[in-house]
Amino acid sequence: MNPSTRLARSGQVAVRIGAVGYLNARPLTWALDRSPERWQVRYDLPAVCARLLYDGEVDLGLVPSIEYLRSDQYRFVPGVGIGSRGPVASVALFTRRPLAEIRHIAIDTSSRTSVTLIRLLCQHRYRIAPEFVPHGPHLVEMVRDYDAGLLIGDPALEADANALGVTKIDLGAEWTAMTGLPFIYAAWTGRAGVIGVEHVRLLEQAQAEGVASYPAIAAEYAQANGASAQRALAYLRDNMRYGLGPEEAQGLQMFLDYAADLGLAPKRRTLEFFPG
The missing domain is CATH 3.40.190.10 (Periplasmic binding protein-like II)
Incomplete structure (x- = not known):
């Protein structure tokens, strides 16, 4: 020791x-x-x-x-x-294409857990095999250059999906829907x-x-x-x-x-x- x-x-x-x-x-x-x-x-x-x-x-x-x-x-x-048990709001996939048509995902590598989670969901829930591309946590560039982007933490919480014309898929909700368990x-x-x-x-x-x-x-x-x-306050009380x-x-x-x-x-x- x-x-x-x-x-x-x-x-x-x-x-x-x-x-x-x-x-x-x-x-x-x-x-x-x-x-x-x-x-x-x-x-x-x-x-x-x-x-x-x-x-x-x-x-x-x-x-x-x-x-x-x-x-x-x-x-x-x-x-x-x-x-979380259900929507977490701060770990999300932002996509400009339907899930079944996603070919590549820009991934924020700040957390290996979130990167692993999206890989698991693609394999077991979405049944797709996209290319995963490491990327800085810049959503505008992510969804401009790739079909989707994985963002975590405060940047994901504060991102305005509607303004960017993309769909936000909450990975906490997706995990619980697949397993019935918290994450x-x-x-x-x-x-x-x-x-x-x-x-x-x-x-x-x-x-x-x-x-x-x-x-x-x-x-x-x-x-x-x-x-x-x-x-x-709503995030801490309702999502976490x-x-x-x-x-x-x-x-x-x-x-x-x-x-x-x-x-x-x-x-x-x-x-x-x-x-x-």
Whole structure:
């Protein structure tokens, strides 16, 4: 065990955390930002968070759920996750053609989970085999140069599909329609032993505090824009689902198994959690 791991477990130093700056992550980090003596939080894109965790530069990462399959040492924090059951609004395919006619999709590679999800849906739900082209999260260019574009996070939430003359297909709704289960986009992940039972309790408590603080989080996100604050509040309240209970775990396990079976991850692996 390296020194930072021992210190993090003993509480002698702040736990190094890599988190995502998107609105949907704020309910999990809202309370952590207010305890810098315990949590050292940095914000990056999901893919960067995943790299930092894999390289050992953070102790715990709010990373795309597919990243769990990268290491047998990874564990999830029980009871805490970013998910949806039905429409999520912030993970979507924007297309200018009917689904059956899509030949290529520009994919925002900020999150491997969302990229894997669209691949799974194309295979198992839409029965199409388009070309997937990595692309920056610029929707105008995506749908100008390709049949469709995958966008995630705040850019997907704020995109105006009607103005661009494209159709928005919500991938959270598509997953639940296909499986009947919730979908977990990201969860606190780290190597076995890096945090203890008390840390797990505090992370669960922070999630509860964040969920209770939707109005304040939405107001902070909107920066004094009243209409934007109302949209943000509706998104958190109506689209997002926080937690990682039995149904969420079932949906997450199914997603990871699908990914492994399609060769999009190294191998199948049963969910394992930190003691809590």
